Amino acid sequence: MKNTIINLKNITKRFKVGDGEFTALNNINLNFQKGEFAGFVGPSGSGKTTLLNIIGSLDSPSEGQALVMGKDVAKLSHRESADLRNYHIGFIFQVYNLLPVYTVYENVEFALLLQNHTKAERHKMVMEALDWVGLTDLADKKPDRISGGEGQRVAIARAMVKRPEILIADEPTANLDAENAHIILKMMKRLNDELNTTFLFSTHDEKVMQYMERIVHLRDGEVEKDSIIVAEKDK
Amino acid sequence: MIQFLLKGILRDRSRSLLPIIITALGVGLTVLLSGYMKGAFGDVIDQNARFETGHVKIMTQAYAENKDQIPNDLSLLEASKWVETLHTEFAEMQWIQRIKFGGLIDVPDADGNTKAQGPASGMALQLFDTNSGENERMNIEASLVIGTIPEKSGEAIIGHDFAAKLNLKLGDEITFFGSTMNGSMTFKTFVISGTIKFGTSVMDKGALLIDISDAQLMLDMENATGEILGYLKSGVYNEEVVSKITSTFNNKYKNTDEFSPEMFTLREQNNLASMLDYGDVMSGLVIFIFVLAMSIVLWNTGLLGGLRRYQEFGIRLALGEAKSKIYGSMVLESVLIGIIGSALGTVIGLALTYYMQVVGIDISSYLESSSMIMPSIIRAKVTPELFYIGFIPGVLAMVFGTMLAGIGIYKRETATLFKELEV
Ligand SMILES: Nc1ncnc2c1ncn2[C@@H]1O[C@H](COP(=O)(O)OP(=O)(O)OP(=O)(O)O)[C@@H](O)[C@H]1O
Ligand SMILES: [Mg+2]
Numbered sequence: 001m002k003n004t005i006i007n008l009k010n011i012t013k014r015f016k017v018g019d020g021e022f023t024a025l026n027n028i029n030l031n032f033q034k035g036e037f038a039g040f041v042g043p044s045g046s047g048k049t050t051l052l053n054i055i056g057s058l059d060s061p062s063e064g065q066a067l068v069m070g071k072d073v074a075k076l077s078h079r080e081s082a083d084l085r086n087y088h089i090g091f092i093f094q095v096y097n098l099l100p101v102y103t104v105y106e107n108v109e110f111a112l113l114l115q116n117h118t119k120a121e122r123h124k125m126v127m128e129a130l131d132w133v134g135l136t137d138l139a140d141k142k143p144d145r146i147s148g149g150e151g152q153r154v155a156i157a158r159a160m161v162k163r164p165e166i167l168i169a170d171e172p173t174a175n176l177d178a179e180n181a182h183i184i185l186k187m188m189k190r191l192n193d194e195l196n197t198t199f200l201f202s203t204h205d206e207k208v209m210q211y212m213e214r215i216v217h218l219r220d221g222e223v224e225k226d227s228i229i230v231a232e233k234d235k
Numbered sequence: 236m237i238q239f240l241l242k243g244i245l246r247d248r249s250r251s252l253l254p255i256i257i258t259a260l261g262v263g264l265t266v267l268l269s270g271y272m273k274g275a276f277g278d279v280i281d282q283n284a285r286f287e288t289g290h291v292k293i294m295t296q297a298y299a300e301n302k303d304q305i306p307n308d309l310s311l312l313e314a315s316k317w318v319e320t321l322h323t324e325f326a327e328m329q330w331i332q333r334i335k336f337g338g339l340i341d342v343p344d345a346d347g348n349t350k351a352q353g354p355a356s357g358m359a360l361q362l363f364d365t366n367s368g369e370n371e372r373m374n375i376e377a378s379l380v381i382g383t384i385p386e387k388s389g390e391a392i393i394g395h396d397f398a399a400k401l402n403l404k405l406g407d408e409i410t411f412f413g414s415t416m417n418g419s420m421t422f423k424t425f426v427i428s429g430t431i432k433f434g435t436s437v438m439d440k441g442a443l444l445i446d447i448s449d450a451q452l453m454l455d456m457e458n459a460t461g462e463i464l465g466y467l468k469s470g471v472y473n474e475e476v477v478s479k480i481t482s483t484f485n486n487k488y489k490n491t492d493e494f495s496p497e498m499f500t501l502r503e504q505n506n507l508a509s510m511l512d513y514g515d516v517m518s519g520l521v522i523f524i525f526v527l528a529m530s531i532v533l534w535n536t537g538l539l540g541g542l543r544r545y546q547e548f549g550i551r552l553a554l555g556e557a558k559s560k561i562y563g564s565m566v567l568e569s570v571l572i573g574i575i576g577s578a579l580g581t582v583i584g585l586a587l588t589y590y591m592q593v594v595g596i597d598i599s600s601y602l603e604s605s606s607m608i609m610p611s612i613i614r615a616k617v618t619p620e621l622f623y624i625g626f627i628p629g630v631l632a633m634v635f636g637t638m639l640a641g642i643g644i645y646k647r648e649t650a651t652l653f654k655e656l657e658v
Contacts, residue, residue: 058552079557086555099547101246106239111554113236158554 005165005198006032006055010064013050013221024050025061026221032200034165037192039201039209042218048202049170051218055200056089056168057081069165086114090159090197092169097155098143104130105139108158115162129161130154133187149180153187160191166198173205185211240568244575250544251572253536254633258576259583261529262629266584267615268521269624271591274616276514280472280507282610285372286438288504289464290328290472291481293317297493298461305335307416307454307461311496314460321465325480328467331367332460334359334450338413340393340443342401351401355411357443359450363387372466375431375444381405382429388449391425394442395432403427411443415455423453434611465498472501518624526628533636537569538643565641566634573633577626584625591615 013025025047032038040048053059054066058081060074067073069088076084085091098107108126117125130136133153138146146154152172159167169188173181189211192199201208209215217225244251284290294302298309311317314332321330336357344350361367362375362385370376375384380395382405393403403409405427412422425445433439451457465480467473477500484498502508551561595614 056553078559082552082555082557082560084555085553089555091553093553097550099243099550101243101250102239106242110239110551113239114555 003034004031005034005069006030006200007067008051008055008064009067011051011054011061011066012063013047013054013059014062024221025054027064028221028223030216030223030226032198034198035192035196036214037189037199037212038214038216039203039212040216040218041203041209042224044204046218047221048218050221052168052170052200052202055166056091057084087162088165090162090164090167092152092155092159092167092172094171094174098151098158100143103140103142104135104146104154107143107154108161111158111161125161126157129157132160132191133157147180149176149183152176152180152184156184156187156191160195160197163195164197166200169199169201171203171205172201173203173208178207181205181207236564237567237571240564241571244568244571250540251575254533254540254569254572254636255576255579257529257532257536258573258629258633259580261525261632262577262580262625263584263587264580265522265525265625265628266581266621267587267591269518270584270588270617270621271613271615272514272517272521273618273620274588274592275613276510277616278610278614279510280501282435283505283507284466284472284501285374286433286435288499288501288507289462290467290477290501291465291498292504293321293463293465293484293496293498294461295494296489296497299497299499305337305461307334307336307456308418309494310334310416310456310459310461311463312459312494314458314463317463317496321463321484325465325484327476328465328480329368330463330465331361331369332447332463333361334447334454334456334461336413336450336454336461338411340397340401340441341410341412342403343408343410353397353401354441355397355443356441357411357413357445357450359445359447362444362446363448368466374433378431378433379429380432382427385428385444385446388446388452389423389425390428390445392429392431392442392444393427394439395430396439397441397443398427398430403430405429411453413454415453416459417455419455421453421455423449425449463496474500474502477501522624522628525625526632529629529632530636530639533633534639535636537637537640540640562641565637569633569637570630573630576633577629580629581622581626585617585621588615588617588621592617 008028008030011025011028012023014021014023028051040051042048050059054061054073055068057068057073057076060066065072065074068084071080071084073081099110102110105126108129109122112122112125127136127139130139133156135150135153135157138150143151143154167188173184176184185208188199191197201212203209212229214226214228216223293311295309295311298306298311301309318330318332321328336359338355338357340353340355341349342351360369360373362369370384375392379392382392385391391409393409398404401409407427408424409427410422410424412420415421431442431444447460451459467476481498481500489495489497502511548561552558592615595612597612
């Protein structure tokens with residue numbers, strides 16, 4: 001059953017550079033279904049982050065229409081786009097993901113403070129999310145006391161604790177060694193299976209690509225190739 | 236959420252410490268300076284009230300016009316009748332009489348020839364009448380260097396330095412030469428019962444203190460007095476109460492006769508009005524300058540702090556917090572930091588003020604030639620107002636500074652803020 005969750009129509013994004021303009025995305029047309037596990041791949045500057053920002057409603061296109069969860073990103077107010085992120089989209093970044101003054105537990109709990117949950121509910125949800133990534137033991141540690149791989153797993157827990165429909169991960173493994181990269185990708189794939197969350201990655205990383213079920217190749221702001229990889233499960 | 240913010244403030248010292256220190260410093264200084272000015276101005280006024288102006292003073296209009304010349308010929312007659320009237324009509328005040336007089340003191344040797352001489356500035360008080368409160372009011376007993384307060388007619392206290400200059404000791408006799416109320420010459424011999432040092436050069440210079448009954452006798456001022464002074468029984472000057480009493484009295488008793496009495500408030504005498512106003516203006520100015528300076532400094536630390544926290548703002552935006560909410564929480568955070576800093580500053584300021592109230596600054600060396608009645612040690616004063624005079628501006632400055640700093644962040648595009656996350 002097809003269930004389109006992201007619908008990009010003729011997306012063009014231009015940035016002002018000095019007196020002129022720079023076209024970062026040029027006429028992108030793409031659809032993503034609920035539960036997809038997809039990656040944007042392409043050389044540096046090809047527009048991966050720009051596109052993920054538009055999908056995450058952190059930015060809006062110069063032309064075209066980006067429908068996310070049925071909402072036109074360009075037409076949302078600040079508050080509406082914040083709500084869209086609050087309830088439906090999770091983010092994972094390359095580095096500096098966690099708030100350094102708060103513990104692992106509090107970092108994950110922070111995401112829930114923006115929704116209405118009782119303290120008991122929050123506790124249950126946070127512990128469950130930490131359990132997904134296998135970090136319940138580190139709940140009381142500060143971010144500077146844990147490893148980079150563990151930090152990224154906390155970020156996954158924080159992004160997933162609200163059980164968003166879409167998870168956006170911009171080069172999540174760029175700062176990790178191979179072993180941790182595999183651990184993290186496996187965790188995300190498992191959550192993708194269990195919760196049917198749509199995952200969108202951007203990456204240069206071969207290790208990441210091998211997990212993808214669909215790879216969109218970008219070059220100079222255009223879709224070069226869009227290939228569905230027949231899932232060969234249980235690698 | 237507040238709980239989360241508080242945790243953040245307390246844990247991230249670098250975020251909160253500088254603003255807290257700045258706020259505490261500013262607030263502490265504001266409190267200390269206000270307290271010190273309050274104390275200084277209050278002391279000057281209080282001192283003037285005790286020694287010179289009373290909370291109110293009654294003189295004849297003619298006397299008031301020439302009071303610098305101590306015109307005892309223009310004194311108020313039927314003094315005891317007036318005092319009685321005042322006691323019944325204005326019972327909230329204590330009423331006492333004083334006579335000022337000038338003349339010459341002559342120290343005779345064994346043969347009755349002049350050994351030493353000096354000009355005296357005399358003050359006659361109700362010393363024998365212990366209910367008058369003059370001893371306590373002017374702190375006479377404690378100001379005595381040697382000897383005692385006059386207890387019977389013919390005894391006098393003389394300024395300690397004056398006594399040294401004239402080479403006098405306790406029990407010596409001096410003769411006062413002056414003129415009576417009617418302009419004829421008079422003299423009277425006194426025995427020195429004590430020497431005094433008020434610590435106020437105006438009061439100490441050539442001082443001669445006697446009981447008012449001796450003065451009335453000596454100056455031919457039977458039942459007359461130069462001044463009637465009124466003091467609120469609470470001991471604290473209250474402009475409102477005092478002006479009401481004054482206008483009531485003047486409406487009733489002041490008339491076109493230049494020998495009719497007129498009442499003056501403390502404020503109306505010796506330029507104390509401008510002094511009182513000056514005190515208020517200075518306090519206001521000090522607070523204004525501090526708030527301005529603190530706001531500017533906090534604005535800048537807010538900007539720096541904000542820059543360091545772009546990462547945090549980016550994460551929070553991504554988590555779905557609206558920009559306006561982030562801005563709101565920054566302001567809320569500044570309120571919390573402002574409260575912590577201001578509370579700290581107020582405590583420090585109060586402690587310093589209290590210390591300066593106990594210790595004070597000795598300015599006697601500057602006062603040698605001063606013609607004003609001023610205490611020789613300027614002390615601060617802890618007043619209830621000090622609990623908020625720095626606190627409120629401190630919180631406001633912190634919030635104001637943060638709001639200014641936050642606008643810059645607020646105005647930036649979401650995506651631009653977000654970019655800070657990429658390295
Ligand atoms: N705010 C901006 N102003 C001007 N140019 C921008 C802005 N944001 C991105 N660009 C430009 O748009 C192009 C695409 O940038 P983008 O960050 O999307 O690339 P990317 O594919 O994510 O690259 P990387 O792999 O290095 O992260 C780049 O050439 C970049 O310089
Ligand atoms: Mg990028």
